[in-house]
Amino acid sequence: MISAYSGVPGEKDLAIYMLKNASHLNTATIWSDECDIPELEMLKELAFSSRASTTCEFLFD
Structure with missing residues (x-):
């Protein structure tokens, strides 16, 4: 979990x-807690990045 992601x-x-190496x-x-459009775009980029774990579920909170 990453909290207060900016x-x-x-x-x-x-x-x-972490996503690429945590198998x-x-x-x-x-x-x-930020709701700016550029940050939402960054979160989307993380969601679509490659992951070492094929079962990893990505959640935004």
């Missing part, structure tokens, strides 16, 4: 790294 490059890089990840939850 989409800054370091956070985005870490999230993508036993069941659920990836990203929580953000």
Whole structure:
């Protein structure tokens, strides 16, 4: 779970790294209190990035 995600490059890089390398990840939850369109676009980019786990479910909260 990543909380208070703001989409800054370091956070985005870490999230993508975790998705690409966590082979036993069941659920990836990203929580953000920001509702700006650019950040929603960044969250969509994370949702469509490749994942090491074929069963990983991606949730936005």
